Amino acid sequence: MPTEAVPRRAGAPVALLLAAHPLPALAVTGLATALAAAVGRGPAGCLLVALAVLSGQLCIGWSNDRIDVARDVRAGRRDKPLAVGTLAPSSATAAACAAGGLCVPFSFASGPAAGLVHLLAVAAGLSYNAALKRTGWSWAPYALAFALLPAFVTLGLAPDRPWPPGWLLAAGALLGVGAHLTNVLPDIEADLACGIRGLPHRLGPGRSRALAALTLLAASAVLVLGPPGAPGATGWTGLAAAAALATAAALPRPARPDSRLPFLLAIALSALDLVLLLLRGTDLH
Known part of the structure; x- marks a missing residue:
């Protein structure tokens, strides 16, 4: 369990950011955007990839801490804003829903096939949060989501929209x-x-x-x-x-x-x- 404690007086924006799992969210977004640039998505295409992936990652991160709040309190997780009371559960719920709502149009902006693939990857992450993390299949959402990420990038390449x-x-x-x-x-x-x-x-x-x-x-x-x-x-x-x-x-x-x-x-x-x-x-x- 991490020893870094969230300051009890942290403001709501800081607590909201910390509850979003910012490091993995930014890492996945950065890697997807770099891959988009490498395959020739262009500036507009790279921006669409970044917005879609970031909104999906934020939705997954906020929902994870919201679902786990009771467990994190029992475990004494000082690094979790919801567990130490610096972020209200309703705020995390609203943020996750807003990010998920934005993820839909951002994903489909790359095309129908790309949008469906990316939303499937996000759904895999949400299924991990909701249930699969407690089972022997906890690895499956990660495997599926990471495999589909390059597919989301290449399926947005017009006019062919190929699979990787x-x-x-x-x-x-x-x-x-x-x-x-x-x-x-x-x-x-x-x-x-x-x-x-x-x-x-x-x-x-x-x-x-x-x-x-x-x-x-x-x-x-x-x-x-x-x-x-x-x-x-x-x-x-x-x-x-x-x-x-x-x-x-x-x-x-x-x-x-x-x-x-x-x-x-x-x-x-x-x-x-x-x-x-x-x-x-x-x-x-």
Whole structure:
């Protein structure tokens, strides 16, 4: 459980921002926007991708803390504005609904197929919040949402609106599972005390770390080896760097079991994967 406490006198805008899970929301939005620029969506297309993904991520983040408020209070989560009383549940509910409402037109602005795919990804995130995080299928929403993100980007490319290659979808799914495992690691004990029994909780910290390393490394390997042609020196060097990051993300931290460093390293590895993909110069559509 994180030790960083939310100031009790934090104003409503600050508390609302903290309850939105801003770091993962901005990271996912930034990666999707960069991918949109790489495939040639243009400034307007990149803006539409950013607005759609950000609104979807905000909806997922606010709904997560709203649904979990009672559990977070029992767990003594000092990093949660709703749990410490700096944000009213009604405010989080209104913010999540507003973000979800905006996500619909922003998503369909990229086209009907792209809109449906992105809303399916957002629905996967909401299903995790509402129910699946408590089951052995907790990994599935992450895998589906991360796999569909590149599809949302490429399906907005007029006039062809193509699906991305299968290896890119597979890499996204693997990256999503790794992100799930590293995100849950710091909270396993607190979650178990509240009856949460997702996949990482059933595996335990040790096996979850090992699986996180394997899935994150597998995602990088697919991105390096999946496109046609030889990876070259840049690809192999990048894969070695990805292996180092995946290993570091999965290392135990006895002094700080609540550290968010594994999840931060997973985000860094995602950015590295995107760079490797762009350096390969692969046609993603």
